[in-house]
Amino acid sequence: MPVPLEAVMDHTHTHNPSGRRELQMARSMCWHCSSEVTGEYFCERCVKVQPVSKDVDYFTCLGFPRRLSIDQQRLEAKFYEMSRAFHPDFFQGKTPEEQTISLANSALLNTAYRTLRDPIQRAEYLLDLEAGAVKEIRTTPPADLFEEILELQDTLEEYRSADRTSAAGQQLRTKLQDEQQTLERRKTDMETHLQRLFAEWDALQDRGEATDAARATRDKILKQMREILSNRTYVKNIVNDLVATIS
Amino acid sequence: MAYSDKVVDHFNNPRNMGSFKKDEEGVGTGMVGAPECGDVMKLQIKVQDDTIVDAKFKTFGCGSAIASSSLATEWLKGKTIEEAQKIKNTDIVQELNLPPVKIHCSVLAEDAIKAALADYQKKADEKTK
Numbered sequence: 001m002p003v004p005l006e007a008v009m010d011h012t013h014t015h016n017p018s019g020r021r022e023l024q025m026a027r028s029m030c031w032h033c034s035s036e037v038t039g040e041y042f043c044e045r046c047v048k049v050q051p052v053s054k055d056v057d058y059f060t061c062l063g064f065p066r067r068l069s070i071d072q073q074r075l076e077a078k079f080y081e082m083s084r085a086f087h088p089d090f091f092q093g094k095t096p097e098e099q100t101i102s103l104a105n106s107a108l109l110n111t112a113y114r115t116l117r118d119p120i121q122r123a124e125y126l127l128d129l130e131a132g133a134v135k136e137i138r139t140t141p142p143a144d145l146f147e148e149i150l151e152l153q154d155t156l157e158e159y160r161s162a163d164r165t166s167a168a169g170q171q172l173r174t175k176l177q178d179e180q181q182t183l184e185r186r187k188t189d190m191e192t193h194l195q196r197l198f199a200e201w202d203a204l205q206d207r208g209e210a211t212d213a214a215r216a217t218r219d220k221i222l223k224q225m226r227e228i229l230s231n232r233t234y235v236k237n238i239v240n241d242l243v244a245t246i247s
Numbered sequence: 248m249a250y251s252d253k254v255v256d257h258f259n260n261p262r263n264m265g266s267f268k269k270d271e272e273g274v275g276t277g278m279v280g281a282p283e284c285g286d287v288m289k290l291q292i293k294v295q296d297d298t299i300v301d302a303k304f305k306t307f308g309c310g311s312a313i314a315s316s317s318l319a320t321e322w323l324k325g326k327t328i329e330e331a332q333k334i335k336n337t338d339i340v341q342e343l344n345l346p347p348v349k350i351h352c353s354v355l356a357e358d359a360i361k362a363a364l365a366d367y368q369k370k371a372d373e374k375t376k
């Protein structure tokens with residue numbers, strides 16, 4: 001019986017924490033011949049493609065440890081290798097079950113690759129995975145930043161309705177250009193800070209300590225990352241608005 | 248997915264857009280944001296004798312976020328503090344017919360109401376001290 005498409009293609013960011021221990025590349029028993037699957041993506045006995053488990057996270061799917069620095073070339077190579085194995089084009093003449101699995105695997109693989117390729121998305125995703133264990137990961141809204149953004153939006157509004165060729169219009173424009181530069185510098189600073197946190201996270205994971213101190217450090221890093229990533233999004237949005245209006 | 252007529256209406260004719268001075272007598276200010284999409288919402292209430300006599304908002308975000316906060320200010324006016332506490336994001340979802348991907352906009356509006364009420368309460372408590 002064919003596997004319903006929507007069931008196998010439902011790859012959301014949420015993961016079942018209880019299923020984490022059984023993370024594996026393919027199900028351990030072949031759906032077709034019921035023998036133990038020893039190959040990585042295919043059953044060695046009946047040569048059928050195996051569905052990637054829905055509980056597999058993107059790092060595991062692509063065979064990378066849960067770290068924030070990733071070798072881009074290795075990631076790309078792995079993605080191409082797996083794409084070739086799963087691509088629906090190679091399953092044209094196969095059974096409907098295999099076609100469905102190939103499609104679902106390819107969809108998961110594409111999402112996994114797109115997410116891990118971008119450092120910011122990778123960090124957001126890691127936070128999603130790890131957030132369950134971190135209390136109060138939602139930080140208080142940055143009141144100062146909001147004040148600034150709202151004020152800037154008012155100035156933008158003023159500029160939009162002003163005569164841009166007038167002296168007042170020109171003045172507003174200069175002011176907004178300055179703001180844009182300041183904000184872009186701040187965004188860069190945030191990204192530098194993030195890089196530092198990424199390195200701290202990786203180092204902590206590499207040490208693999210299970211002490212209370214290590215757990216506290218872990219939570220602190222995650223919380224700081226969450227905070228900077230959020231603030232970066234707010235800054236990015238206002239910079240985009242600035243660019244769209246004055247350039 | 249297209250926006251519902253009510254969202255479009257609030258988007259095109261936002262009610263109560265603007266702001267009060269933060270330190271004005273009886274004014275409570277709530278500022279909230281959605282880190283996922285970067286939307287920023289400011290909602291203010293003006294209270295006299297335990298009743299919200301006026302409300303204003305400023306929202307920079309998508310149509311649903313603007314509509315949610317616009318609707319929230321409409322609902323807030325004339326309500327007592329206690330009644331205002333009872334406004335739920337699900338009421339906003341229902342009224343505006345928000346699709347699942349936009350439910351967080353209504354949550355943002357509820358958070359903004361709660362923050363504004365808390366700010367008003369805090370200022371009132373400080374005054375009676």
